[in-house]
Amino acid sequence: MSDNIILQTKGLGISFGGLHAVRDVDFVLRGGELRCLIGPNGAGKTTFFRLLSGQHTPTRGEIIYKGKPLGNLQPYQIARLGIGVKTQVPSLFEGLSVFENLELAANQTFSGLEAVSIVDETLERISLQDQRHTICQELAHGQRQWVELGQILASKPDVALLDEPAAGMTHDESLKTIEIIKEITAKSSVVVVEHDMDFIKLIGERVTVFDRGEVIADGTFKEIASNPQVREAYLGRKEAAVA
């Protein structure tokens, strides 16, 4: 079993000033797995992703990817090793077309005609064939999220980190997003951060719960949903935050 571990963190932590945004996290992701990561606002999920993608340097612990510690690699080096990120705040090449956005992603792993055919295929997957020459700025919010997911699809990373891929989407759009995520899972191991419990339920895979920088629970959706600690920490406070 342990042979199949693709990404692992040991005692991973980072603090900003006195704030431990991520603390002592031991996390294991296996090849082909689709994992959900939940937790209230400010739990440290985004920061955890930033650590994994090299945008922050850990203050403690280490990240082991394909059996080797990542060390102090630059974000682009980590990306080249096969870790792709969809950031929480949509981050696209705003002034470029959908096609160009995907092409830039595909070019990193593929070249020439192969890249172009992957882009075409991706356009179809994210249902934006008709918008291939549209400038990203002009897309609707949901479509922009899909373009970013499309960049993941087109670059086919070994590990995909998706930070709130369905944020701000309508129900139908969310369903489509789940489809795209499943597509990504065909080629990559995936970690999805999401707020929305219904969304997590629909994905129906193993869930890890973050709170105040720490992993407080881990299990199936059912187990998590009935875990009193999670209910109190996550659901209770989330409702308070929404209110």
Next chain:
Amino acid sequence: MDFASILAIEILGSIAILVLISIGLAVVFGMMKVINMAHGEFIMLGGYVTIFGTTHAGLNIWFCILVLSPLIVGLVGLVLEWLVVRHLYGRMIDTMLATWGLSLAIVGLMTMLVGNTTTGISTPLPSVAIGKFSTSGHVFFLIALATFVIIALACLFKFTTFGLTARATTQDANMVANLGGNPRRIYAVTFGLGAALAGLGGGALAPIIGVIPTIGITYIAKAFITVISGGATVIAGNLAATSLFGTINQLFTYWYTPIIGEVALLVCAVILIRLLPQGITGRFFKGTI
């Protein structure tokens, strides 16, 4: 010994000049995150006000330096803030470019008005002899004035309502607006203050330099570099940067030539920005003003 005191005075003088040419820019950059490329032209205008005030209008030179130059240039600053700068807040690069345009325009305008010739006045202060060396008496005035400006600004920001509101605006303009303050007016006044300080610097320097419409270029790079190296903390940053650069400038000038002194200053600053991208106060002297 005499020589050492002269050198020390020259170094202090060099620091004082840097303070006078850069503090206005530092205030505007530190408080508003605006890099005013027309700052050198404000200095130039200050110089002209003092020169014309004394030669044409026959006014007292100290009145011109200390009152008239800052007043008139401060007003010019207010007008330009109203016309140009206020439309570009939050867009650092555009502000820089637009004020660069103003800088060119002011140089052009002054060239049309007074011609492309150097004018100057002499200082009424006698030169001061220490042993067999002597130095211009005006240097002592500059040192005193720079000291006064620093202290006055520190008091302004620490103890007055304007100072408090201005500092609060720097932290969070929306908050100030919510509390009933008017960030726009604070910005306008701050920009005017920066211009007035540049005018004061220009007036104070007029007796030891030849003023020409293009003289601003001589100062802008040094003023910039000082401010950026100092970091966002106006007074502490300015003092740290001016002390460092003033000393380096003067020592290299003494060892080699004034030009090498300037080059040494600029090279040192470029390296410093590389090492401390947030400026000196980004790393040290945090939490000061």
Next chain:
Amino acid sequence: MKNPVLNISSLVGVIVLAFAIPYFVEAFTVLNFTVYIIMAILSLSLAFVWGMGGIMVLGHSAFFGLGAYAYAIAAVNFGPGWEAVTLSMLVPATFAALLGYFMFYGRISDIYVGVITLAVTLILFNLINSTSGPQYKIGSAPIGGYNGITAVPTLSWPNGNFIDINGMFYLSVGLLILSYLFIRYYLSTRYGKVTVAIRENERRAELLGYNVAQSKLITFSIGGAIAGLAGCMFANWGSFVGPTIFGLVQSAQIIIWVIVGGRGTLIGPILSCIAIQWMTTQLGMQQVVNVGFVLGIVLTIFVLLVPSGLAPLLAKIPNVVRSRLNGKPKEDVALGSPAEEGQT
């Protein structure tokens, strides 16, 4: 502007027009136009670095000046041949690479890149300006301080013939077109596409696995080389180089050309450079209004009111005309897609 037929036909049009010009105007005008074209190469180089690459270089004249001086010094030492021309591009490109390494690998923010490049060009100006004694020499070339280097040996055609006024004009036009085509080609390659991607979103490019610092460094160096080529031509044009080509005024002019032409386009800054220089020359002939005054006002007004420059506006004209003719609603056109502008 994506239409290749249109592109090629307009290119041919420009070439024909350019080659016809010397038959219709006086030698003096040709001489003037030559310097416009040389400056257009310079403008193009900043349009590439800043407009396409998003690297705000305020002191771009540093590379122009280095190219001019490198050519002049090399031409005095080894004669006006290909070595001198190569050096005129190699020296600024290397300098840009060193400076770029220092800035981009140090992750210095945009605004500081602007300020540092500005400081650097002023340092160069001060340095060159202060080397007027006979002791300042590189090889057998005295640097000449504020007097500059006079009587710079000029290039001749490969067959040894002297390049006359018209020849110089043709050569400049040829180099401008070559530089333009080179940049266009580069931007269509895999590496070149990253240049624009970084302008759009540096963080995204990085997370996709692109080495942002390296790409910026390459963009910056290519820009430096092309600016150096313009410097080389400038040194040939007047057979003279002086320190003012490093000056703030020169840097400001390049920025004005690019802003007025439009950041994010290549043709815009070329045309605006030629137009503004023509205007400057006309203004210079009368003694009433100061040229710097007008240029300054133009810069400020464009930043305030027309921040994306003229090219995007001009690019819309054909659409507007077409939609008027077709009686289509104006709305489609008014949106004017930025990507098309990016390809102008």
